[in-house]
Amino acid sequence: MASSILRRFIPRKTTWMYGQRMMSSTIDVSVDEQTGIALMKMKRKPVNSLNLEFLQDIRNTIVTLEQNKKCKGLILTSDVPKIFSAGIDILEMYQPNEERLHNFWRALQDMWLQLYMTPLATIAAINGHSPAGGCLISISCDYRIMAPNYTIGLNETLLGIVAPFWFKDAMCNTVGYRETEIALALGKLYSTDEALQKGLVDEVVTSEQIMEAAQRKMLEYVKIPNMARAMSKQLMRQETADKLCSTQDSDVQNFVNFCLQDKVQQSLGFYLEQLKKRKSK
Ligand SMILES: CC/C=C\C/C=C\C/C=C\CCC/C=C/C(=O)SCCNC(=O)CCNC(=O)[C@H](O)C(C)(C)COP(=O)(O)OP(=O)(O)OC[C@H]1O[C@@H](n2cnc3c(N)ncnc32)[C@H](O)[C@@H]1OP(=O)(O)O
Numbered sequence: 001m002a003s004s005i006l007r008r009f010i011p012r013k014t015t016w017m018y019g020q021r022m023m024s025s026t027i028d029v030s031v032d033e034q035t036g037i038a039l040m041k042m043k044r045k046p047v048n049s050l051n052l053e054f055l056q057d058i059r060n061t062i063v064t065l066e067q068n069k070k071c072k073g074l075i076l077t078s079d080v081p082k083i084f085s086a087g088i089d090i091l092e093m094y095q096p097n098e099e100r101l102h103n104f105w106r107a108l109q110d111m112w113l114q115l116y117m118t119p120l121a122t123i124a125a126i127n128g129h130s131p132a133g134g135c136l137i138s139i140s141c142d143y144r145i146m147a148p149n150y151t152i153g154l155n156e157t158l159l160g161i162v163a164p165f166w167f168k169d170a171m172c173n174t175v176g177y178r179e180t181e182i183a184l185a186l187g188k189l190y191s192t193d194e195a196l197q198k199g200l201v202d203e204v205v206t207s208e209q210i211m212e213a214a215q216r217k218m219l220e221y222v223k224i225p226n227m228a229r230a231m232s233k234q235l236m237r238q239e240t241a242d243k244l245c246s247t248q249d250s251d252v253q254n255f256v257n258f259c260l261q262d263k264v265q266q267s268l269g270f271y272l273e274q275l276k277k278r279k280s281k
Pocket residue numbers: 046047049083085086087088089090091129131132133134155156159161162163164254255258259275276279
């Protein structure tokens with residue numbers, strides 16, 4: 001069901017499958033073949049930040065699950081306490097190797113296209129903070145359930161960087177144009193309650209209840225005839241995905257040019273310093 005454009009990219013194999021379990025160093029996946037529901041836990045310590053290899057692993061996992069005829073739905077969550085994902089690994093953008101920077105952004109694009117357009121039903125069980133790239137993963141799922149007392153949002157401007165148009169589009173499709181405009185300008189990180197109020201997440205339950213709630217909601221999704229559900233998703237999302245598909249190379253070049261600017265490097269260095277200082281307080 002994912003567009004033929006997406007099928008062109010054959011990902012590197014780094015995920016191993018043992019029966020109904022798949023393992024890599026950063027991801028743990030199990031598939032319940034009775035219900036057709038897969039559970040993917042991100043476990044790239046300390047904060048599930050998204051580096052090149054982790055992005056490839058996430059994408060490979062989705063591709064492998066799509067090929068499993070028994071799998072209909074995917075629940076994404078974190079195995080790292082209190083953090084869903086800290087977003088892009090800032091060290092990929094700070095003082096980068098230019099070739100790796102190209103590959104990194106391409107991997108982020110490809111992971112996003114795979115997740116956003118997957119015919120699998122997807123639910124994010126957001127059991128921790130979810131800034132920037134973490135928010136992107138969440139809003140790319142079909143449904144979001146979040147635990148209380150965490151934050152989520154596209155906070156890029158706080159780092160002196162800009163959310164690319166496809167982050168913006170995914171956010172607009174979730175909370176609407178005006179809310180996205182405010183959120184991007186201010187680098188807004190929403191509390192769980194605010195996120196629920198704005199429709200950035202669909203449900204709030206305690207951390208203890210989140211997996212049960214995700215399973216319950218997923219059963220609703222996988223009960224719907226598969227092809228009809230997947231085609232409805234495609235109907236809603238294809239236009240947004242195509243916008244990136246048709247400009248992937250120039251988007252990579254824009255990103256690389258942007259990152260290599262002295263001002264951007266200074267901002268990223270400053271932000272990393274603040275993160276370390278915050279820790280030592
Ligand atoms: C017109 C437009 C033109 C051009 C545009 C073109 C292109 C666009 C350009 C750029 C787009 C980039 C899009 C970017 C997306 C992103 O995702 S950027 C990342 C944003 N993420 C954050 O801001 C999160 C920062 N982290 C935190 O807030 C906290 O760490 C946390 C709340 C997630 C967790 O808090 P704690 O549990 O207290 O943990 P610590 O803060 O102590 O962190 C532990 C450890 O991890 C390091 N770390 C944290 N986050 C990151 C990260 N994202 N990347 C790398 N490293 C991270 C932190 O520094 C600590 O390290 P150590 O001190 O232990 O070494």
